[in-house]
Amino acid sequence: MDLLLDGFAAALTPTNILFAVLGVLLGTAVGVLPGIGPAMTVALLLPVTYSVPAESALIMFAGIYYGGMYGGSTTSILLNTPGESSSVITALEGNKMAKTGRAAQALATAAIGSFVAGTIGTVLLILLAPTVGPLVVKLGAPSYFAIMLLALVSVTVVLGSSKLRGFIALFLGLAMGLVGMSSGQPRMTFGFAELSDGIEIVVVAVAIFALGEALWVAAHLRRTPLEIIPAGRPWMSRSDWSRSWKPWLRGTAFGFPFGALPAGGAEIPTFLSYVTERRLSKHPEEFGKGAIEGVAGPEAANNASAAGTLLPMLALGLPTTATAAVILVAFESYGLQPGPQFMTQNEELVWALLASLFVANALLLVLNLPLAPVWAKLLRIPRPYLYAGILFFATLGAYSASASAFDLGLLLVLGVLGFAMRRFAIPVLPLIIGVILGPRLEEQLSEALDISRGDYSTLWGEPAAIICYLVMALVVAGLVAAQLRGNRQDTRTPETEKDEVHT
Amino acid sequence: MPEQSQQIPQTTPPARPVVDSAQYGMAVFLAVAGAYVVDNGTQMRSSASKDFLPPSTFAYVVGAALLALSVLLAVATARGDTPDAEDGEDVDLAGGSDVRTLVLLAAVLSVNVFLIELLGWPVTGAILFTGAAWVLGSRHWVRDVAIGVALSFGTFYAFYLGLGVPLPAGILNGVL
Structure with a gap:
C-alpha cells in the first residue's frame, strides 16, 4: 500500500500529470482520427524516449493506450467504421443508437463504462502484479522458452480468419529478428554494416504500423466524405444507467483475463461480451437496432483488456497486443527489460506507472464527457494533410532513432512490406511480436542448452514449461478439430450483421 | 488449408474459384526470403564445440518454415483463396490499389x-x-x-x- 501511495506521489507531480493529460488527449485524438491507432501513435512518439525521463514517457504511453481504446469507440459510434479491431463490436449497436438519435447516450455509456472497467482492471493489475512477480522469478530458461513459444503460437492462431497468413506474418517477423551479429558473425545482414546491430525495432514498428497503413489508405483513399452523425454532449437517463451497469461489470470480467492471456487483447472479450449481453438482455428485440447494453459491455471489455495486457508485459516482458509491443520497445530504449526481475528492481517506476493508470482513467472521464463534440470535429480533418502528416512523422521517428539515412531506406522497404501485408490480409501483430520475441527466444534456448550441456530434454524439465506445451497442444488440436468440422457453422454473428449494415 | 473469405459478395457465387494472382507474388517473396535465410544459415561457421546452439539453427528453422509457407500460400491461391484486404474509415476497397x-x-x-x-x-x-x-x-x-x-x-x-x-x-x- 505504501508503494502505491509512493506511486501516486510520483504520478501526481505536475510534470507527470502534464504527461498523463498529454497522453490521454493524444490517445483519444488518434483513436478518433481515422487511420491512426494507439500502436502507431506510440511508435511515432518513440523519439521522446531519447530525452524525456522514463517515468514521464511511460505514463504518457499508458495514457495513449487507454485514450486510444476509448477514442476508437467514438469513431465506431459516429461513423460506423471502426478504426481499431477492438471497437468493431461497438459499432454494431453504437452506430444504430446514433442513427436513432441516441449518440449522446452511446458515447456516455462508452465513456463511463471505459472508466469503470479501466479502474477495476487497474485494481486487479495492482493486486496481481506483485503476486505474479515472485512466481515468475523462479522460472528457468526452459520455462521462458516455452512461455514465449506459447505466446507466439497463440497470438498467431487465435486471431484473424486465416491461420496460414498468421504464420506467414510470424515467420517474417522471426526472420527479421535473425538479423544482426550472432556468435561474432554477421547473420542476415545483406552485407550492410548498418545491420550488424540488428534491425532497429523502432524502424520496424514505424514502417509496419505507420508507413504501411498510410500507403495502404493512400492507395484506396475514399473520395466521397463519410456521413458523420453529429454528437451532442453525452448524457444518460436513469433507465440507461440501470441498463448499463451490469454489462459494464460483465464486460470487465471478460476483458481483463483475456487481456492478460496472450490471445491478442480485446477482440475475443468484446465479442463474448456482446453475445452475453444479447442473451441476458431484457430487451433482446432492441439488439441490432441500437441496444445500449451492446455498447456498454464491449466497451468495458475493451478497456479492461487494455489493463489486463499490462500484466504479462510487466511481469514477463511478454507483449500480447500491438500497442503493448510498441510500449515494450519504449521500455527497451530506456535499457529497461520488463520481466521477472523488473518489478523488484524498478519498484518506483512500476508503481508510478500503475498509479498513473488511475490518473489517466479519471482524466479520460473528465475530458471526454465534455469534449465529445470536439473530438467528433476531428473526423473532418482533410485527408491529404492527415496522411501526409503521418508520413512526415513516420520519417522523422525512423530517422531520429539512429540518425542514419540508411534507416530511412529500410523504413521505405519495410513500409512497402506493410502495404503488401494489408493487401494480402497478413496480420501485423504476429510479425511485430516475432521481431521482438525472436531474439529472446533464441537467447533463452541457448541459455537452457548451455546449462544442460546440450541436452534438449531440459526443455520439458520444468512444470511451467510442460503446462505451456500442453496448452499449445490443446490449441493446435482445437484448431485441427475446427478445421475438420469444416467451419461450417460460423458463429461470427457480428460479421454477418456488419455486412447487413453495409447493404 | 483453404480459408473461406468472409466478404465474398453474396450476389453471384463464382462458379470457378477466383484466383488472386498477385498473391503468387507474395508466395514468391516468401520463397526468396526463405531461401536467403537458409542460404545464410549454411554460411555460418559453427564455432567452438561448447556452442550448443549454433547460430545457423534458428536460421534453418525459420527459413524452412518460410519456404513451406510459400508453398502453402501458392497452393491456397491456386485453390481460390482470396485475402480480405484491410478495411478502414478512409479505405474504399471498391476499386483496386491506386x-x-x-x-x-x-x-x-x-x-x-x-x-x-x-x-x-x-x-x-x-x-x-x-x-x-x-x-x-x-x-x-x-x-x-x-x-x-x-x-x-x-x-x-x-x-x-x-x-x-x-x-x-x-x-x-x-x-x-
Missing part, C-alpha cells in the same frame, strides 16, 4: 532518403509533407507549403531544443 499514388508517394519518400543529409531536414521535411499532400489530392499550394515549412522547422527546433536530438541542417547549416 498504383500512381503509391509510386509517387514512394518517390517523395525516396527524395527524402537521398537528400536529407545534403539539404537538411527543414528542407526535405517540407518537401515531404507538401509533396505527399499534393499526391493525395490537396491543391491549396500556399497552405500546403506553409504547413510543410512550419512542420519541418517546428520539428527541427523541437528535436534540437526539446529532445536534444540534432536533425541534419544541411544547406541551412549555420543559418539555423
